[in-house]
Amino acid sequence: xxxxxxxxxxxxxxxxxxxxxxxQLEALEKSRNHSAAExxxxxxxxxxxGRDLSIARRILPGSRVTKAxxxxxxxxxxxxxxxxxxxxxxxxxxxxEEIPEVVRELRPAIVWVxxxxxxxxxxxxxxxxxxxxxxxxxxxEEMINGVEGxxxxxxxxxxxxxxxxxxxxxxxxxxxxxxxxFCLGVLFGLGTFYIxxxxxxxxxxxxxxxxxxxxxxxxxxxxxxxxVVELSVICLAGAAGTMLGEALIRPTHATRRxxxxxxxxxxxxxLVLCALLLVxxxxxEGYLSPDPSFPMISRGVVGFxxxxxxxxxxxxxxxxRKRVKPAVGF
Amino acid sequence: MAAPQxxxxxxxxxxxxxxxxxxxSRSFAFVIDWHIRAVLAFTWWAIGSLVSLGDIAxxxxxxxxxxxxxxxxxxxxxxxxxxxxxxxxxxxxxxxxPGKRMAGVRIVTRTGDIPSMGALLIxxxxxxxxxxPFAYLVGLATALFTEQxxxxxxxxxxxxxxxxxxxxxxxxxxxxxPNRSLDxxxxxxxxxxxxxxxxxxxxxxxxxxxxxxxxxxxxxxPEQLAQLSTVxxxxxxxxxxNPTP
Numbered sequence: 200x201x202x203x204x205x206x207x208x209x210x211x212x213x214x215x216x217x218x219x220x221x222x223q224l225e226a227l228e229k230s231r232n233h234s235a236a237e238x239x240x241x242x243x244x245x246x247x248x249g250r251d252l253s254i255a256r257r258i259l260p261g262s263r264v265t266k267a268x269x270x271x272x273x274x275x276x277x278x279x280x281x282x283x284x285x286x287x288x289x290x291x292x293x294x295x296e297e298i299p300e301v302v303r304e305l306r307p308a309i310v311w312v313x314x315x316x317x318x319x320x321x322x323x324x325x326x327x328x329x330x331x332x333x334x335x336x337x338x339x340e341e342m343i344n345g346v347e348g349x350x351x352x353x354x355x356x357x358x359x360x361x362x363x364x365x366x367x368x369x370x371x372x373x374x375x376x377x378x379x380x381f382c383l384g385v386l387f388g389l390g391t392f393y394i395x396x397x398x399x400x401x402x403x404x405x406x407x408x409x410x411x412x413x414x415x416x417x418x419x420x421x422x423x424x425x426x427v428v429e430l431s432v433i434c435l436a437g438a439a440g441t442m443l444g445e446a447l448i449r450p451t452h453a454t455r456r457x458x459x460x461x462x463x464x465x466x467x468x469x470l471v472l473c474a475l476l477l478v479x480x481x482x483x484e485g486y487l488s489p490d491p492s493f494p495m496i497s498r499g500v501v502g503f504x505x506x507x508x509x510x511x512x513x514x515x516x517x518x519x520r521k522r523v524k525p526a527v528g529f
Numbered sequence: 530m531a532a533p534q535x536x537x538x539x540x541x542x543x544x545x546x547x548x549x550x551x552x553x554s555r556s557f558a559f560v561i562d563w564h565i566r567a568v569l570a571f572t573w574w575a576i577g578s579l580v581s582l583g584d585i586a587x588x589x590x591x592x593x594x595x596x597x598x599x600x601x602x603x604x605x606x607x608x609x610x611x612x613x614x615x616x617x618x619x620x621x622x623x624x625x626x627p628g629k630r631m632a633g634v635r636i637v638t639r640t641g642d643i644p645s646m647g648a649l650l651i652x653x654x655x656x657x658x659x660x661x662p663f664a665y666l667v668g669l670a671t672a673l674f675t676e677q678x679x680x681x682x683x684x685x686x687x688x689x690x691x692x693x694x695x696x697x698x699x700x701x702x703x704x705x706x707p708n709r710s711l712d713x714x715x716x717x718x719x720x721x722x723x724x725x726x727x728x729x730x731x732x733x734x735x736x737x738x739x740x741x742x743x744x745x746x747x748x749x750x751p752e753q754l755a756q757l758s759t760v761x762x763x764x765x766x767x768x769x770x771n772p773t774p
Contacts, residue, residue, distance in 0.1 A: 203712060210713055228623065249541030262717045269546055270693070273641060276537070276545045280642035361597040367605060382657045385681060443685075456684055463685035467651045 206258055213251055220248075220271050227278050245279055248272050291518065293468060299515035301439075301469045308438040308445075315392060316399040316434055323403025331411060337404045346412050353421045353489055366485025373429060373477045377436035381443070381470055385459075388444020395437040402430075424498040425483040427506040432473045432480070435513075439466035439473075476509055532692060533677065537641045545641050548692040550634040552672045555690055559665070562628030566614035570607045577603030616653040620646050624688075633694035639687050648686040655682035711769060715745045719766050731759055738762045745769050 227233070227241055252272050255265040302309075327334055334343060342352050360368075376398065383390020409418045446462035447455055487493055487501060511517035532548040539545050550558075578585045581599050595603075618626045623643045624636035636652070638644050644652075659668030659680045668680035677689055719741055726734055739754045742765055757765065 206713060246541050249539065249543035253543045259713060259717075262714060263720065264713065264717070272543070273545050273547055273691075274693075276539060277637055277642045280640060282642070282645055364597045364600045367601075378654055378657055382655055385655075385658055385685075460685060460687045463651055463655075464647070464687070467647065467654065467685075470654070 202258075209254065209258075210264075216247070217251070217268070217271075220244075224271060224274050224278065228274070231284050241275070241279060245272075245275050248275060293471065294512070294518040295515045295520040297468050298472050299513065299520060301465055302513045304465075305435075305438045305442060305469070308441045309435060312391075312395055312437040312441060313431075313434045316395050316430070316437075319396040319399025320403035320406075323400040323405075324407040325403075326400075327404045327407035327411075331408070334404060334408045337401050338408065343408075346409055346414060349412070349414075351409065351414050351417050351421070353418070354491075362485040362489075364485075365489070366481040369484045370477055370481030373432070373480060374474055377433055377470070377473050377477065380433060380436040381440045381466065384440030384443035384466075385447070386444070387447055388441045391437050391440030391444065394440075395434065398433060420495050420498060421488050423495065424487050424493075424501040424505075425480045427502040428476055428509050429480040429484070431506070431509060432476050435469060436473050439469050442466040472512055476512070479505060479508075535639070535641075535677065535689065535691075547637065547641055547689065549677050550632075550690040550692050551678050552669065554632050554634050554692065555672055555678065556669070558626070558628040558632035558634050558690075560628070561631050562614065562626050565627055566611055569614070570611040573610055574603060574607040577607070615656070616650055619649045619653070624649065625693075629690075633692060634690050635693035636688050637691055639689060644686065644688050648688055652682040652686035652688055655680075655685050658682075711745055715741060716770060719745070719770055723763070723766060723770075726763060735759060735762065738766055742766060742769070 223244065227237075230237075233241070248268065248271060252265070252268045255262070255268050259265050323337070327337075345352050376394065380391050380394040383394055406415055406418060409415045442462045443459060443466060446458040450458035452458040452461055483501060483505065487498070508517065514520070532551060535547045535549060537545040537547065575585060577599075581603060582595065615626065619636065622630075629635060636644055636649070638648065656668075659665055659671070659682055661667045665680075668682070671680050671684075672678045675684075679689060683689060722729075722734065722737055722741060729737075738759075739757070739762065742749065742757075742762065743751070743754055746765070746769065
């Protein structure tokens, strides 16, 4: 048998198997609950396809048959190497193990970012105390006129906007700020510092401005219930952002790219929890904070209580994390 | 120019070759998806406005502020469709979207497998950076200047956009022509020529067609080949692939 006849015979023997490939791969890709027999069948198919591709690459290089085999082989490869799928187990691992681990790793960054936020808030307070006219750079004209007229912008907020709409508006704004604080870490951490510093500066400046008009207490009353967690979450997102910057400045892997990817994957786990906590903040800020019938004590309890929930979530205790006792040595 | 490739080793010892999608395919997929989501979002908004306000013009007139119901049931879903189109569809379609399917591209991890939900979400969060300052300039620039044509979102999530054309699936269907005496390599070339027949000028397709016919059908003399008209040549080539019994 000459080479050409051999090739023909080989093609003829394999063609029916290949024709079945497309529907087989489609079925394997769509289903997520394969039996052991199906999985073994897929592995057998993968081996057979690898063999066929190897022959096709040699005897028919660059042909359509080879390209089609390459395509099917790559697709089957992606199906076989797909990670196991168990939502419940995955979520439990995320909240019980992975997020607390990231928080532990980020502890110094959280402290530094919080410090930056506090210092910026102090700087904002000092700036407006010394130069009150600069408030026009940081607050809207409407807000300034309101405070100068003895009326805080948060007063009567519920008469203008319903709580549900207010909650969603606040939630989206907070999530956008947190995501920006995280993502801008890609600028070697500088973008994160900028977002944290400007947010702190604005907070301090606005408190100073309302203080000058005798309304700082009212603003504090408004902020207490949701502010504890909201501001903490912004600092947490900022700390996650610095992780990206750190990965680029001092890579922990062979390349900066790998290091960045590793840091992004790790830090983004914390963002999942941040987003969930912000949903609660949005709810409180939309329904409770603008409602004047809630006394300061209730606001304090909610703010403090939600802060405790946040800490329990960050340590994993809220999700039933089991602490491993250190072994006692003799 | 051939697309850059990523070669992955596998347990069978036969490498997996993934062809990386270039900036063109990436942009094409994005433009299709953008149109789909814009049309979907606009349709929701228009129908919602008609149902709740009775007239779209009322919204623009601004005489009466729409109620919270309008915000919750019309504006919020409209924004949701526009903003969450990519993350939701990429997760549901395992690394693809309608636009990506039409453009023949797909998202995979750097090890060639289907990306996890986490990776797809990270990829989408970084759209915040890639879309800066406008029209995805940062993303476009990084895709242009990186070896594997990836944007920041892909770097962060460890994903790649690869070529995944559906045309390969049809290749098996016409694989072994009924004419088994025909060399598969020649058959491949004849298929390609017939597909591009109308796009080629007459002289070029005549030359290539005659050369292929001479290779596949040795019974024809050069004079007979030269005398064949374009239509006859095409018919002969088609007959070679699918001879009547």
